[in-house]
Structure formats: C-alpha cells, structure tokens
Amino acid sequence: MVTEIKKTSWVAALSILLVVCLIPAAVYAQGSGPSDDEVNAVAKQLYCPVCENIPLDACGTTACEQWRGVIRDRLAEGWSEDQIKEYFVAQYGDRVLAEPPREGFNWVVYIVPMVIFVGGGVLFITGIKRWRDSGQDRTLRRGGKKVPEPDKLSDDDIKRVEEELLKRSKG
Amino acid sequence: MIAEIGFGSLFISLIISVYGVIAAIYGERNHQRKWVFSAKQAMRLVFPLLTLSIGSLIFLILNNNFEVVYVASVSSINMPVYLKITAIWGGQAGSMLFWSWLLAGFGFIVTFRKWDRDQDFLPWVIAICLGTIAFFVVLNTFFENPFVRYWQVNQEIVQSFVHPPGGIQVAPRNGGGLNPLLRHPGMIIHPPMQYLGFVAFIVPYAFAMASLITGRSDDRWIQLSRPWAIWAWLFLSLGLILGARWAYDVLGWGGYWGWDPVENSALMPWLSGTAFLHAVLIQEKRNMFKQWPIVLIIVTYNLVIFGTFLTRSGLLSSVHSFARSSIGPIFLAFIALTFIASFWLLSSRWEKFKSRQVLTSFFSKEALILITIILFLGMLVTTFWGVIFPNISELVTGQKVTVGPPFYERVAGPILGGVLVIMVICPLAVWSFVSFKHLGKLLWKPFIVSLLGVLLPIYGGLTKVPAVIAFWLVAFVLAVNGFEFIRRTRLRRRSQSESLFQTISGVFQRNKRSYSAMIIHVGMVFMALGIIGIEFFQTETQGTIAEGQELQLASYTMEYEQLDIFNTSDDRNVARAVILVKKDGQVIDEIYPRRDFYYDSNQQVTIPGVRSTLVDDFYTILVDWKAVTSEGATFKVYHNPLVKWLWIGAWTIILGVVVTSLPDNRSTRAGSRTRGRDGHRN
Amino acid sequence: MKKILLWGGLGLLLLFLTIGLIRSQKGQVSVGEIAPDFELISFAGESYQLSEYRGSVVVLNFWASWCDTCKPEAKDLEAAYQYYRSRGDVIFLGVDYVDTEPEALGYLEEFGVTYPNGPDLRTEISQAYRVGGVPETFIIDQDGLIAHVQIGPFRSLEDILLRIDPLLD
Structure with missing residues (x-):
C-alpha cells in the first residue's frame, strides 16, 4: 500500500530536521559500528542479486561491496538479521535467499523430496518383506538339498570353500 | 587453409558416422556380417578424422590465427602455450569438438576388443556410439562451428565459415584471451577428466542398450561394461574433485563446493554411477536385482546428457549472458529421443530382466549394498529436484528463487552419516547371510578402538554432537577396515607358510576387488573427514590492517608485511601481499594472497594464500587495499580444519581404482563368478 | 501403474x-507485444502505473548505478525528457535494476536526471519485460504496445528522438 507523499515544504522542512537530528547518531553508530565479521555473518546468508549463485560475502564486485555497505548501515541502525533479510527480499526478490522462503508455491520444493523419501521408504520396506518371504520359500523347498543351513557354517568355512573353489578353477 | 582442413574432416566424419549407423543396423537386420564389419571400420575412421579436426584447431590457436572467431574469443598473443591448449575447451564450440573427439576415442577403442563372443552386441554398440558421435558432430558442424571466420563485406564484418562473395578475410590484432578464472593449472586437467568421465559412460550404456535390444538377459553386458564404468567413475570423481580444488584455489570463498547448478549437474551422474557400480556387485555375486544395474546405467547416461543440455543450452545461464546458444532445440530433440528410446526399451524388456530376489538377512552384504544404493538415489533425487526447481518456480510464480547449500546439506548430512554407518558393517558382512551375533563378535574390537579415536578430540574440547558422531563413525570405519585386513592376512598365514610380504601381496592378488574396494572406501572416509572439518569447524574473520599489524584466527596470527603492485609480461596487473603466519609468537610460514587483474579481458581474479597442513588450512584472501598500501589492506581469513584430507582421500581413491585394474589373472574373476549362475552363450 | x-x-x-x-x-518482450503493466514506486515515494498512461508514449529505461555502459546514455535520456516535456504526452520512467538506494540517488544526481525513477522491487518489472541486462530501453506507444526495444545504450540524443518522433503525430 503506497501512500502518496506530496512534497510540500513542511515535509521537506521536517525531513531536514530529522536528518539534522539523526546525523550525530549516525556518526556515533559508525564509530563503534558493526565489524566486518558481523556484516559477513549476514552477507553469508544472502546471495548476490546480479551474479548467479555467489554468496554475498564472497563476491568481489563493486555492486556486492555496496550491498555489504547496505548491510553495515542497517546493522548500525540496529536492524536485526531477519529484518535485513526481509529488506533484501522486498528489494531484490526471493532469489537473494539461500533457500526459497517457506510460503505459497515454494513449499513444493520441500514437500516433494519428503513425499519421494516416504514413498521410496515404503516401497523399499514392502520390497524387502516380499524378498524375505520368497527367501523363506526357497530354504523350505531346497533346504534339504544343496543349500546348507545358514547357521551351521561359519564365515571362515565359507572362505575356505571359496579358496578351494578358486584353486580348482585355476587348475 | 588449416581451418578448411579442420572443418572438412569434421564434415567427413559426420557423413561417415551417419553411414556407420545405417550400415550397422542394415547389416544386423539382414544378417550380413560384411555391413556390420564396414560399420566397425567407419567407427575406427571417425576418430582419426576428428583428431585431424581438433589438431587443426590447436594449430590455429597456437598460431594466433585470430581471423578464426573461436580463436579470437578464447586466446590472445601473450598467453603461454599451456593456456592455449586449455583454450580448446575454454569456449562452447571448442569444448563441444573436444567432447566429440573424446567420444570418438572411446568408440575407437571399443572396436578393438575381441567381439567373438558378443557378435550380437556389436552392431548395436556401433549404432549407439556412432549415433551419439554423429549428433555432437552435427552440433559442431551446423551450430557451434569452431572454424567460423571473420570476413569484411562492404564495410561490414560478418562471421561465416564459407567465403562470402566479395568478402575479405580480416583478423582482430589480438584475441580476447581466456577467461581468467579458467587460467589455473587445475583447469588443464579438470575439464578433460570431467569430460572423460561423462563420455566414458557411453560405452556401458551402449552395452546395456545392446543387451536390451537383443534381449540377451544374462550378465554378459555387465562383465563387459564394468571396467569401463569403473574408469568412467574414476574420471568423473577426479573431475569433481579437481573442480572442487579449483574452486578452493581460485574462487576465493574459502570453500570447495557451492551446490551450484553446474556443479550439481556433474554430481548427479556420479551419484547414479556410484549406485550402478554397487548394483553390479549384487548382480555378479548373487545374481539378484538384475533390473537395477540396467536402470541405473541408463539413468546415469541420461543424466550426463541432461547435465550437458542444462549447462550448454542456456537454460541455466545467468541474467548477464547476452549470448543465447542456438543448440537448445536440437539438443532437446536429442534428449527426448534418448530418454524415450531408453525407457521404452527398458519397459518392453522389463520382465526378461526379472530375477528372484532373496534377502535372508538385513545384515547380509546384499541388503547393506541395497541400502547404500537407496541412499545414493535419495541424494540424487534431492539434487535433481533442487536443480530444476528454480525453473519450475519461475514458470509458476514468475519469481526467481535460489536453491542453495542449506537445502542440499539438510539431506546430504544424514545420508553421508548413513553411508558411513554402512561402511562400518559392510566389510564384515558376508554375502547372503550373517548373524547379528557373528557381526557383534567382529565389531567389538574396532568399536573400542574407534571410541579411543573419538575420546581424544572430545578431551581436546570438541563439543558439537553431530561432529562427535561423524568423527566416531570415521574412526569406526577405519578401525573396522584395519582389523578386517589384519584378520584376513592372519587367516591366510595360518594356512600357508610364507613371508608376511608374500602374504599381503597374495591376499591382494586373490581378492583384488574387495581390497581395492576397501582402499576406495578408506579414501571416501578421508574425504568425509575433510568435509566434516570444513562443515563443522570452519571459522572466518575479516579486517583492515596497516603494515605490521596483525589479525588473529583460531590458533594462528597473521602479520601484514607488505603489498606489491606490479605488471607482468603476460598482461596482468598483480597486487601481491606478503603475510607472515605465526603460531605462539613464532613465524612459521609466509604466504602470498593476491589479486590478478587481466588487461585483455578486463577481469580480476582473487587467488588466496594458503598454509596447508594435515591438521588445518590457514586461508587468506586479499579483499581490498588503501591507496597508500602501507596504511592498510583488507584481508579475509578462513581457518579450515582437516580440509587437506579431502585431497588425500581423492588420491587414495585413485590408488584403489588402479589396484583393481592391475594386470588381472583371469581365474580370479572366473572364480568369483562360480557362485552366480553362469550362463552366457558363446 | x-x-x-x-x-x-x-x-x-x-x-x-x-x-x-x-x-x-x-x-x-518484442515489438508489437502488449507492454506488461506494472507499478513503479519512485525514490520520492510516488506511484506510477503504466496502464494510466494510455494515449501517451512511454519510454521505459532499465539501468543501475553499477552499470558503466548506462552512464553515457543517462544525460541523453534526460535531454530527451526535457525536449518532450512541454508536449506532455511522452512519459519517461527509469527502473533501477537491483541497486542500492544511496548509490542510485548519487547516480541520478550526477547525471542530473529529473524524470521519475524508482527501484525494481523484487525484480518484478525486469522479469515481466524479460530484461537480459542493463541498460535496456522499451518504448511503448499510445496503445500500450511495445514500439521499440533498445538493447544496450542509446548512442546519442538523436538516436532517442529518432525512435520516439515517428510515434507522435
């Protein structure tokens, strides 16, 4: 919702007054202003709006430097991290966030993998059950013949059998 | 002249490959061996022709023939020879030609194997390989011709390969030079490795398709493709790791992997390729899940093509790129054809490849490998979804979104953990069955050792729970592998009297594949160590300091000594800082972060100064400096613990693959198959 | 299934x-297409709706303060604005593509730009016009159709007038 501000003289006067009042505060804030590390901590969570897929803290262009400057100014004004992020989204769109915001259609990006994981998990477990059942069949049918009872043979025995087979196939 | 030779041989190779496809299919349909033989000769001929073509391009680049548009766009006079070679794949047209050339190279090698037992596969393998080669050569001939030249016609400069009427050949005095970001030693080997990895999957894919087309459902196609797939996997892994290394060394953000769509489209075939190699193992040993490898190799190959399409068609390109590639539509048609043909064949032969799945225990090797495959596929699905979602979202909402690291890492973390857990159990598990009790008996000793391995860092002040778990798993995997190796060696020594060395080499010889797998897995664990180090423990700081002042990070102190700004003979302006690295007040190293400005392309590159040890990397970036450099320069500093293990792990993996492909005594392989049903027809 | x-x-x-x-x-968006409607909120806080300017020619310029190629045309655009100002049926609107406000205001002051300019909030306008980069200028005729698309900067004042004059009677 946009309020149409008419630039009347008293508004101008008021703004000048405000600016004058704010200047010392701003200077004061700059003196003990946010450190580079504090700025980078926020910038790290944002993406450069013009370069593709480069986090704002790692981007070397002048434009990115200016954006880090914006973060610094906002931090100096006492904005919180979330407020700054919201400001960036309002200005430059959702793409500045490292992840789509959790709202509206964007939920799809989070839900689809979950659905696939759950679906895949269910399929896998039913599959395993089926394969295990058929396994029991087999031991029932062929248990007496060639396939030895699993727990009667130790792994070492099997290894020895394998070695023996190897030697034979060699010879 | 040279350009004509290059284009001429390109064009002839197109005609020959189209002929080869037709001859192979015709010969097969009419049972005429001579046509298939002729097609095989055609496939052999394409490679030398493309070699001539790419050779011409190399000559043009080395010779500074800037009348050729491609040469002018990627090269410049002062570029050293090794960079001029790199320039071959520095642009779209050249890299496409390089791609076709590699593809033809694989086709060439395949023709020389003994086909006696696999005559029925031959025509289809030829048709698929040559068809793909033909497609890429078409792209090179009609859409991305690297031999197009500048001509002046009536005061206007036009780009054309053929001599336009009344045109005079013109050449810019110098070329634009290679993109500075690509001027890194890693770039000399990274793209070829990556391409080799991508391209080599054509061979296993061709075998799989041949197997589907002929309906020969035994495991012959797997035996044939496995060595190819392993090498393709190795190249792809190397490509990825070199790319990561390049990002770490050149991009200057302290990391190695940014989950960028281009990186992701290279990761996807790696994930499915890894899953494929594991599925192959189950089929070979137990003759189960026969449909899985064939699905996975088809998916892998299709992902290679899909990734190439995404990165080359402009679908993923940035807002800034004015150039729109014209290859999009025809590439899309090729993708549609490949996808539909692959999956149609697959579904029509689905029943034929059915096998009896029998899982006797959750702790059997096949069950564990199956879970591994599922985990890799989980990561694949996530990555795939993350890559394409921004496009979907833009279609639906009109807003561009970024799907970045947090999205992928949420899934990648647990999956990596899961894979580590399996790597603990798997070396001890046995095919077809294993009792929990038996497993416990083998596990307790490594378990205790692994606890020691994790108590040490906790004692040292480690508090992050996920990191503790991760470290413990890494220690556990290493311990299990170590104990298992000792156990097997002992077992053998007991039965045979020989020296320790003989035993070890004997053990390796006998069970080469399982030991190489062991080495590869240990390499993976090393890499996991590097990933854990940087993910959980990376710290950073930034500050502007004057000469002689210091910045502190972790246990290190860096002192800004001086900054030199100078021009180099290859048209760069270099700003190079000298940094003293101190620990406990002692100077232990000197590093040089710098910023290179390239005059020819008007771009700058930030190259970090790094002190790297087995424990950690101290990584510094020169961000900015004041007009009077002694007054101050801004540095960004990262402390990256354990990251070196990432590269050590990569070397270990290479070693593992080399071990598996050491001269083979065929009996070992034959022996390992005695368990499975062995039913090839000859 | x-x-x-x-x-x-x-x-x-x-x-x-x-x-x-x-x-x-x-x-x-190309010549002849309907120009997508948008609301531009200027740096001064005033709102401009494209659809309200039916019957006028609208010159829609995309720029940014970090864009070096935008600079040469900024003065020419302002001159063109002054040239048509008295007519009242040629509207100039400047859309500041992903930029920071202080630098943008500095840019406008440096080149003496007086016609309305505002940020491209959430990059919605540039996406609607499928802008490929800055500078780009779209000239919209009295019926709200795109009459000219300028990719890259205008070379001179004449270059701009040449595109607008034919649209005026």
Missing part, C-alpha cells in the same frame, strides 16, 4: 524442458 508413472514423469520433464527452453530463448 508403474508405466503411467514412468511415462508421466518423463513427459512432464520433457514438457518442462521445452517450456523452459522456449522461455530462455525468447529474449525481451
């Missing part, structure tokens, strides 16, 4: 690729 899923998924993927490709190849 499995087959439906397979072919459905494959079909969707290919469809999506096709649409994506068409979009990526499409480029800017």
